[in-house]
Amino acid sequence: MDTCRLTLTLMVIVGIALVASTASIPLLPLAVLLPLLLLTKPRHCQYVTLGLASLLPLTLLAAQGTLPMILAMLEELIYASLLLARLSRLGKLVMALNLPASVALFVVYYLADAWRPMVDYVVYLIPLTSSQIVGIALIDSMMLAIISILIIDYLVLRIIEYRRIRSLTLR
Amino acid sequence: MVRVSGKLRDVLRSLTRREVVDQVRAVAQPIVMVVVAYVGFLNNSPQVVVVASLALLIYTAYVLSWYVSRTVELRRVNVDLRAQLMSRGDSIKVNAPEGVRVRPVASRHFEVKGGEMTLKWGGVARLLGLLLTAYDPLTGLSISTFRGLKLAVPTLVGSLEGLGASASTLLESGVEEYRGLVEYDYTKPASRIHWPSSARINELVAKDYSEEAARLIVSIPALPDLLTEGDVRPIDRVLMALEGLARRYGLIRVMLIGPGISEGINVTLGEVPLVEGLLVDAYSWARDEVEVERLSRLINAPIEEAAWVVYPRPRPVEGGWDYFIANAMGHLAIIPSEAAEYAVQLRRRGIEVLVV
Numbered sequence: 001m002d003t004c005r006l007t008l009t010l011m012v013i014v015g016i017a018l019v020a021s022t023a024s025i026p027l028l029p030l031a032v033l034l035p036l037l038l039l040t041k042p043r044h045c046q047y048v049t050l051g052l053a054s055l056l057p058l059t060l061l062a063a064q065g066t067l068p069m070i071l072a073m074l075e076e077l078i079y080a081s082l083l084l085a086r087l088s089r090l091g092k093l094v095m096a097l098n099l100p101a102s103v104a105l106f107v108v109y110y111l112a113d114a115w116r117p118m119v120d121y122v123v124y125l126i127p128l129t130s131s132q133i134v135g136i137a138l139i140d141s142m143m144l145a146i147i148s149i150l151i152i153d154y155l156v157l158r159i160i161e162y163r164r165i166r167s168l169t170l171r
Numbered sequence: 172m173v174r175v176s177g178k179l180r181d182v183l184r185s186l187t188r189r190e191v192v193d194q195v196r197a198v199a200q201p202i203v204m205v206v207v208a209y210v211g212f213l214n215n216s217p218q219v220v221v222v223a224s225l226a227l228l229i230y231t232a233y234v235l236s237w238y239v240s241r242t243v244e245l246r247r248v249n250v251d252l253r254a255q256l257m258s259r260g261d262s263i264k265v266n267a268p269e270g271v272r273v274r275p276v277a278s279r280h281f282e283v284k285g286g287e288m289t290l291k292w293g294g295v296a297r298l299l300g301l302l303l304t305a306y307d308p309l310t311g312l313s314i315s316t317f318r319g320l321k322l323a324v325p326t327l328v329g330s331l332e333g334l335g336a337s338a339s340t341l342l343e344s345g346v347e348e349y350r351g352l353v354e355y356d357y358t359k360p361a362s363r364i365h366w367p368s369s370a371r372i373n374e375l376v377a378k379d380y381s382e383e384a385a386r387l388i389v390s391i392p393a394l395p396d397l398l399t400e401g402d403v404r405p406i407d408r409v410l411m412a413l414e415g416l417a418r419r420y421g422l423i424r425v426m427l428i429g430p431g432i433s434e435g436i437n438v439t440l441g442e443v444p445l446v447e448g449l450l451v452d453a454y455s456w457a458r459d460e461v462e463v464e465r466l467s468r469l470i471n472a473p474i475e476e477a478a479w480v481v482y483p484r485p486r487p488v489e490g491g492w493d494y495f496i497a498n499a500m501g502h503l504a505i506i507p508s509e510a511a512e513y514a515v516q517l518r519r520r521g522i523e524v525l526v527v
Contacts, residue, residue, distance in 0.1 A: 046308070046309045047309075050200065050309065053226050053229075054200070054203045054204050054207060054223075054226060055207065057207050057219050057222035057223045057226060058207055060211070060216060060218045060219045060222060061210070061211070061214055061216055061219055064216060064218050068218070069221070072218075072222040073222060073225060076225045076226050079226070079229065080229045080233075083229065083230075083233040083309075084233075086233075086237075086307075086309065087236055087237060087240060088240055088241075088244065088268055088269070088270075090240040090244060091236050091237055091239075091240035091241070092236075093240075094235070094236040094240050095232060095233060095236035098231075098232035098233075098235055098236050099228075099229065099232040102228040102231065102232050103228060106224065106228060129215060131215035131216070131217060132212060132213075132215055134217045134220075135211055135212030135213075135215065135216070135217050136212055138208075138212075138217060138220040138221055138224055139209070139212060139220060139224065141224075142224035142227060145228060146227070146228065146231050149231065149232065149235060150235065153235045153236075153238070153239050156239060157239055157242060160243055161246075164246065
């Protein structure tokens, strides 16, 4: 069994558990249909996993709770492991820097109220409920984390390039 | 507006179907995750926003890691050039990481199959650079870069064994150094007996050859054109090629041939630089017409004295290159690219040519 098929199997199992944990009757057919994804052709496997990782968070709309939330996060982490396996050795190293840094920055930006100026402006324009404010604060924190990691990676690339040119010059 | 739509149509027409699908995918995938996060925001569900944000962060981290690692890896791609001088049939391998498509931009001496280039012709094969493309089927992203190399690979037409019947004849007959006459040793082949001398002294006398034999005879033109001053003198390229040959064959015999000059010397790898000095000496001697005449008389002198065997002066119609073409000998001739037009004539005479 290749890495993708293994990841898809794990994602389907966790997905069924996620759907079941929401205890939502309209979602039950989804729990039955999820195993059918294992029938997809190997060359489409990676797209199916990507689709699952992107769309399964929507099941949390049916029920909010700790268990579904943990299962959904687990689903994403399984997907992250597949992405990690796809990268080369150097890529894995950069991913080992990028992923924890992204999540850490996301949490730090959220807790440090980095989103406040933007949310204050949106609230000034449109009246929002408190949970909507939390939602937009999370989205803002995510955007800030992505922009930060983009800048960090750009700098990493420049530093590697500078070191390479320097080593060539010294040689 | 019309102009913009026209340009857009032109761009779309220049892309293949797969490229269009990839472009759409590269944009659509993160958008789907952002939309899911906004759906959570609109439905007052911070949990959906958190999980969708995590998905997007993982995806972004992956895309950036792929981009950074591939960019660095593409810049590190190099070619595995095992020797300065190569033979037809040898191949050059590009050390590219997995998943990177390599398209060499090279002269037609190369037959390209994936990342491996096989030399199909002799001469100087040129590898200008490599067009490298990394593609990620999941995200639809691709990076293309051109890695300039500007390599010139001197290439022999084939290995020594493949040079043809004339080469093997030369190997058997004229490569060993003649020392003089000695008493015949019955363990040696009878073909070495020198019958005229044996008849004269009524004893079997044989020609004595040095034990060490050069495996390759290379003719180089003893012409002032080779020493022309410049950034890279033709003689430097010739010496580089000779070094490559000496590294491969051990001992090689270098024939300096020019108007009024014909000199052979056996050289090993460390002695190749001597050839330049020899060429300078030979040329300066040959320029002195009186000296040439004096040396010409040495043709019939004992071999110890005839260190220089000077051929009769060339006819007035024979220029330097014409003389070389007419008198070159051995397996291989090394000529600078400035005189590449003579390669065909040399080949016609059965001498392989290395243009440097």
